[in-house]
Amino acid sequence: MNHLETSLWLSGLLLITIFVIGAYRRDLIRQESLQEFERTKQALSLTPLPQTTKSPTLPLAKPSLSPDPVQSEVQWQSERTSGAVAVLRIARLDMEIPVHDGTDESVLSKGAGLIEGTARPGGRGNIAIAAHRDSFFRGLRDVAYGDLIELESFQRKATYRVSALAVVEPDDVQVLAETGEAALTLVTCYPFHFVGHAPQRFIVRAVATDLSPPVSRR
Amino acid sequence: MNNQKMFAFSTCLLALAIAGATQAQQPDFPNERTKPASCEDFRWNSDMTNDHPRVVDACQETVLADGVTWARLEARFVRVRNDGMVVFSIRGKGDRIIEQMMMEPADGQVAYINDRATEFRNLRASDSLDLYVAEGEYGWVTQPVASTARFTRVVAVAPDEIEEPAAEVAVQGRQEEAPRQDMVMADNRPLPSRLPVTAGNSYWLALIGGFLLLCGMGVSARRFF
Numbered sequence: 411m412n413h414l415e416t417s418l419w420l421s422g423l424l425l426i427t428i429f430v431i432g433a434y435r436r437d438l439i440r441q442e443s444l445q446e447f448e449r450t451k452q453a454l455s456l457t458p459l460p461q462t463t464k465s466p467t468l469p470l471a472k473p474s475l476s477p478d479p480v481q482s483e484v485q486w487q488s489e490r491t492s493g494a495v496a497v498l499r500i501a502r503l504d505m506e507i508p509v510h511d512g513t514d515e516s517v518l519s520k521g522a523g524l525i526e527g528t529a530r531p532g533g534r535g536n537i538a539i540a541a542h543r544d545s546f547f548r549g550l551r552d553v554a555y556g557d558l559i560e561l562e563s564f565q566r567k568a569t570y571r572v573s574a575l576a577v578v579e580p581d582d583v584q585v586l587a588e589t590g591e592a593a594l595t596l597v598t599c600y601p602f603h604f605v606g607h608a609p610q611r612f613i614v615r616a617v618a619t620d621l622s623p624p625v626s627r628r
Numbered sequence: 629m630n631n632q633k634m635f636a637f638s639t640c641l642l643a644l645a646i647a648g649a650t651q652a653q654q655p656d657f658p659n660e661r662t663k664p665a666s667c668e669d670f671r672w673n674s675d676m677t678n679d680h681p682r683v684v685d686a687c688q689e690t691v692l693a694d695g696v697t698w699a700r701l702e703a704r705f706v707r708v709r710n711d712g713m714v715v716f717s718i719r720g721k722g723d724r725i726i727e728q729m730m731m732e733p734a735d736g737q738v739a740y741i742n743d744r745a746t747e748f749r750n751l752r753a754s755d756s757l758d759l760y761v762a763e764g765e766y767g768w769v770t771q772p773v774a775s776t777a778r779f780t781r782v783v784a785v786a787p788d789e790i791e792e793p794a795a796e797v798a799v800q801g802r803q804e805e806a807p808r809q810d811m812v813m814a815d816n817r818p819l820p821s822r823l824p825v826t827a828g829n830s831y832w833l834a835l836i837g838g839f840l841l842l843c844g845m846g847v848s849a850r851r852f853f
Binding site for chain 1: 682723724725726818819820821822823824825826827828830831832833834835836837838839840841842843844847848851
């Protein structure tokens with residue numbers, strides 16, 4: 411076996427190994443994010459209501475917990491952190507993806523990302539979420555009209571039904587605009603098997619079928 | 629003793645004298661140093677841990693200042709409310725949210741962002757700051773050596789007094805339209821001018837790796853045929 415042959419084999423195996431490890435690592439990060447989301451949700455639901463006035467031993471600022479209405483603010487704040495702010499599920503496609511805030515590469519490498527300036531999970535409006543088409547949103551190539559999408563935030567669990575599928579140009583940001591109804595817009599690159607920066611975007615639009623009331627503590 | 633040894637001895641004496649004089653001129657300020665003991669040894673106020681059990685998890689380290697031991701917590705500023713209350717979220721390891729809390733600063737009290745005194749109303753969302761809890765006390769300050777005049781006032785807020793957060797004054801005093809619950813909760817950032825790039829590079833790895841393997845197979849096959 412000469413040097414060229416050895417180099418080709420080793421390089422090929424190395425790249426394939428990196429590819430496999432990358433996929434495995436992504437799945438680990440996804441699972442960790444989901445667990446972290448559950449823990450945070452649990453912590454919020456277990457957090458006690460604020461105490462009434464109590465004499466402190468010193469005139470220090472006493473921590474005062476935010477009651478239910480402020481829970482959305484916890485979420486608002488957490489959206490500026492590295493933790494997941496929601497979980498996206500499409501049962502038919504066996505997809506369960508943590509949703510983080512933002513769409514830069516560091517965010518999209520660990521899950522889906524909320525597109526800046528669009529509605530937040532837990533509220534009404536057009537919530538736009540993007541993810542890589544070669545990892546977390548790979549399953550979207552099989553999405554179909556009528557599929558149910560569940561979006562669980564710290565506040566509530568909402569169900570959406572896929573109502574439209576489209577392929578648009580990257581500068582067609584009209585798909586992010588408000589639609590006047592509670593909607594969910596999923597964005598990923600298109601074509602799905604294009605190697606490199608795909609020239610178009612695949613859009614899944616779903617409308618709310620069920621918005622559960624905000625979760626209240628206790 | 630020859631001249632060289634005398635010179636070396638004199639130089640050492642001079643260096644010692646200079647070091648001593650410099651040390652003597654150091655201001656006698658309360659040194660904040662990390663206590664060897666860990667957060668586990670910190671003596672929390674029992675009322676505080678009863679009301680907020682998770683605050684123990686937020687302890688980053690313990691420090692000594694003026695003979696008092698303080699637990700240092702890390703917090704993120706959220707916003708200032710209409711009524712002057714300041715909303716923070718306490719962070720634990722890995723920047724996890726431990727609790728969200730509110731406090732009303734005393735007159736003249738400031739926060740310290742990178743050691744720079746900053747009024748609360750001038751803080752920006754997600755600014756990080758340290759809060760200190762004195763051992764055995766229920767409450768906190770923004771500096772471990774704060775005098776009582778700079779202690780923040782106790783705030784107790786009944787749940788029904790809390791407004792919808794999005795309807796309150798936004799960060800940096802910007803007045804914003806108050807969305808009702810269930811209305812659009814969009815962040816303040818503008819919509820992007822282009823849809824995000826969502827093409828990962830994993831396909832490249834697989835494609836090039838596969839291509840190299842094929843080439844390797846080709847070269848190997850050539851040896852046999």
